[in-house]
Amino acid sequence: TQQCNIQGQWRNNLGSNMTIQSVSDNGAFAGVYLTAVSSVNTKIVESPLTGFWKKSKQPMIGFAVKWAFSDSLTVWAGQCFLNENNEEVLHTTWLLRSKQKALQDNWKATRIGVDTFTRLK
């Protein structure tokens, strides 16, 4: 029966591309992330990604991207579900942390959002 596999290429609702290249037996994986959007005026470049998945028919996933072009870092947590057409969809929530100069600015350092990823054919 069909089940979600996380290896390969994914695209999210913003048009960002995630490529999961290597998956270990303990569920760790690595890859690269190319975001389609950013709120800093530096050139967007591919950034390293690492995470874990918990194997099952509809596995849980957690991963982080350290942005290579910005003093910030994002973590995603979510789960893969099969939709009515038996296609894999990753439903995630993310936290985007940007570096602050001072503790007084810590209050404004973390953004939250949701991203949905579908497999790139």
Ligand SMILES: O=C(CCCC[C@@H]1SC[C@@H]2NC(=O)N[C@@H]21)Nc1ccc([N+](=O)[O-])cc1
């Ligand atoms: O903009 C950035 C770096 C790029 C973040 C892309 C986000 S990650 C969640 C969402 N899903 C995606 O595929 N792409 C977006 N960093 C940043 C953001 C804000 C500030 N800030 O100062 O507010 C500084 C750096």
